Amino acid sequence: MSDVKLAPSVSLAEATDLVQYTGQQLSYLFLGEMGIGKSAMLTALGARMPEYDCVYAEVPTFDTGDVTGIPHTEVINGVKVTRFAPNYMMHVHSDRPVLFMADELGKGSRPVQNTFLRLFHERKIGEFSLPKGSIVFATSNLAAEGLGDHVQDHLRNRGSVVPIRKPNAIEWVSWAMANGIHPIVIAWVKRFPMCLDSYTNGIEGNAYIFYPGKTTKAFVTPRSLQNASHIMWQRDKITSNALIVALSGCVGDSAGRDLVSFAETNDRLPSWDLVVTTPSTAAVPTAQDFAANFITVFSAITLVERKTLTPFMEYCQRLPKEYQGVFALNILGSPKRSIAISNRAFVVWATQNEWMV
Numbered sequence: 001m002s003d004v005k006l007a008p009s010v011s012l013a014e015a016t017d018l019v020q021y022t023g024q025q026l027s028y029l030f031l032g033e034m035g036i037g038k039s040a041m042l043t044a045l046g047a048r049m050p051e052y053d054c055v056y057a058e059v060p061t062f063d064t065g066d067v068t069g070i071p072h073t074e075v076i077n078g079v080k081v082t083r084f085a086p087n088y089m090m091h092v093h094s095d096r097p098v099l100f101m102a103d104e105l106g107k108g109s110r111p112v113q114n115t116f117l118r119l120f121h122e123r124k125i126g127e128f129s130l131p132k133g134s135i136v137f138a139t140s141n142l143a144a145e146g147l148g149d150h151v152q153d154h155l156r157n158r159g160s161v162v163p164i165r166k167p168n169a170i171e172w173v174s175w176a177m178a179n180g181i182h183p184i185v186i187a188w189v190k191r192f193p194m195c196l197d198s199y200t201n202g203i204e205g206n207a208y209i210f211y212p213g214k215t216t217k218a219f220v221t222p223r224s225l226q227n228a229s230h231i232m233w234q235r236d237k238i239t240s241n242a243l244i245v246a247l248s249g250c251v252g253d254s255a256g257r258d259l260v261s262f263a264e265t266n267d268r269l270p271s272w273d274l275v276v277t278t279p280s281t282a283a284v285p286t287a288q289d290f291a292a293n294f295i296t297v298f299s300a301i302t303l304v305e306r307k308t309l310t311p312f313m314e315y316c317q318r319l320p321k322e323y324q325g326v327f328a329l330n331i332l333g334s335p336k337r338s339i340a341i342s343n344r345a346f347v348v349w350a351t352q353n354e355w356m357v
Helices: 012-022 041-048 064-068 110-115 117-122 169-177 183-191 222-233 240-251 253-267 272-277 290-303 306-316 321-332 337-341 344-352
Strands: 027-032 053-058 070-076 079-085 098-103 135-141 159-163
Touching (some): 012 027, 012 159, 041 053, 064 110, 110 117, 183 222, 183 253, 240 253, 272 290
Parallel strands (some): 027 159, 053 098, 098 135
16 A cells, blocks of 8 residues: 555544544554644544543554563462553553554554554453543554654554545644744745645645655644744844744745745834734735735734724724735634624624625
8 A cells, every 4th residue: 555645535633533533433543744743633632532541652662561561470379470560551540541642653663563453453451451432543654754654454454544634724824823823934824835735746846845755854844834933933032044044944945034034024014012003004014015914914813802903903904905804814713713703893894895704
């Protein structure tokens, strides 16, 4: 089975649903590109399912004893026997069900993968069973990426092997607005959605993304964009040289330089305080300055509060019409939705421009 072009595939949200709603009945092995957020599924599931104890197993670091348990001697009916004490992380001592994630399963050694066979199929480790209702699932990278991932066929056959696709820009922006990603990074992804294209779609010549067999050391993934955001939040404390070198080390040279250009554009814009205190006179970007408009919109979504949305709406209506629509659509898809729909100025604008929202 080839891992280069896996179709059909599911989104991360769909994969999470599969685990939540059918994971008690069978185990899933999710295959996807590096850095797309597979490991974060456990956190998302834990938030949805608080009655479960979350267990994260980093399989490449495991030896067989980490799964099967440590042998010890007991006397039963006067006879010495060897039994295996299971690892604490298996929670066989508890009545609470377990959400068990075997991350990077394909990088585990063959003996370690063999120790997961009964766990995958029967929720058992040796003579012990996981608590009733426990869920086991695993993740791995694509074999085509050359990272050493290989899952044996008889382990695959004990569950469902499901390819996960890379999030597209729309999905990532929605997640980013809810998770503290810097607005400059969000604005850049919104303007250049091709940065989250996938080589599995047969796309060639994209300077931003990873290609198997190429020598590119840094490239754009959801994970590397989050790392770039950490740097961007602290850019006023580091030199411009450190900024571009660090960003390039996260997302590659092309994306790193683009993000610096967006940051320099942001520096020319009026401050947030100026926008909300003098919305009728604060400078607005020209229609041709797409970077400035995108940054203005996504910075506003990040910074706006109940008391500042009304003055921002006055300022927003001085922006080119299409960017007014970008603001409205994206704030409605963000955690700030409740602020927007309860604000009179926003509702009036939306009523007058309902064709845009």
